[in-house]
Amino acid sequence: MKLLLFDLDGTLLHHDKALSERTIKTLERCREQGYILGIATARGEYSIGKFIDAFKPKVVISNSGAQVRAYGEIVHTASFPVPETRRILGLIKEICGDNNIMVDTDGREYRNFIYDGDRLGWDWGEIVIDDFSDFNVEALKICAEIPDPEVAQRMINAIPEYYCGRYSDGFWHEIGKKEVTKAYGVEKLCETGLFNLQDITAFGDEFTDIGMLKLCGTGVAMGNAIPETKEVADIVIGTNEEDGVAEYLEVLLETE
Numbered sequence: 001m002k003l004l005l006f007d008l009d010g011t012l013l014h015h016d017k018a019l020s021e022r023t024i025k026t027l028e029r030c031r032e033q034g035y036i037l038g039i040a041t042a043r044g045e046y047s048i049g050k051f052i053d054a055f056k057p058k059v060v061i062s063n064s065g066a067q068v069r070a071y072g073e074i075v076h077t078a079s080f081p082v083p084e085t086r087r088i089l090g091l092i093k094e095i096c097g098d099n100n101i102m103v104d105t106d107g108r109e110y111r112n113f114i115y116d117g118d119r120l121g122w123d124w125g126e127i128v129i130d131d132f133s134d135f136n137v138e139a140l141k142i143c144a145e146i147p148d149p150e151v152a153q154r155m156i157n158a159i160p161e162y163y164c165g166r167y168s169d170g171f172w173h174e175i176g177k178k179e180v181t182k183a184y185g186v187e188k189l190c191e192t193g194l195f196n197l198q199d200i201t202a203f204g205d206e207f208t209d210i211g212m213l214k215l216c217g218t219g220v221a222m223g224n225a226i227p228e229t230k231e232v233a234d235i236v237i238g239t240n241e242e243d244g245v246a247e248y249l250e251v252l253l254e255t256e
Helices: 008-012 021-032 045-055 082-096 149-158 182-191 207-215 227-232 244-254
Strands: 003-006 036-040 059-062 067-070 073-077 101-104 109-111 127-129 141-145 162-166 172-177 200-204 218-221
Touching: 003 008, 003 059, 008 045, 008 200, 021 036, 021 045, 021 244, 036 045, 036 182, 045 059, 059 182, 067 182, 073 182, 082 101, 082 141, 082 149, 149 162, 149 172, 182 200, 182 207, 200 207, 207 218, 207 227, 218 227
Parallel strands: 003 036, 003 200, 036 059, 109 127, 200 218
Antiparallel strands: 059 067, 067 073, 101 109, 101 141, 141 172, 162 172
């Protein structure tokens, strides 16, 4: 079975975080012609419900690979145990001070802040405000906003056993297990026997998509992708604002 696996932000979605009608119709045509649709995102699964409703993917790799769902069933989860979650949160507070923190869990997101005129917040799913002083939930992913590069480096040095990387569009740093990436999620998906790597076409634009694009049979980078992602891709297409994914798939469908 051929799987089309899409990153969301900067790839399938416009900058306003919306799916275009053109994209939705093209994805439906792909499904009608036998393709399986999937999502591979840094977001938690709770925050992508409206996109799942829009094009009904059979595969969802969420939290940058920490949770993998196929045909409605969770097939793999890689979370931090509660004591380790608490230790990392303590280090963030100790090293970074009173910074914004987000914790993804299985089912909801916890934050210690609300943005002014929160465009990003309640629109993303169930969010719980917490000061993280007595947190007792396993984390799939922990994020901290660290504007000072020197402080960020101290945080990175404090947890060498984990991945701590900055997103390209701001000061947010994602903390996760080093082996847990979108590529890791794809590998765990394929271990189920449902899909072969060579039958997967992956689309992305960010640092977190690089391993996935290299691993899958076909790696497709967006026109708006960072240079490092374009460099490893088999194909570079139009930007997300130009409906690059839809344009690429329309041509693909016509040539089959």
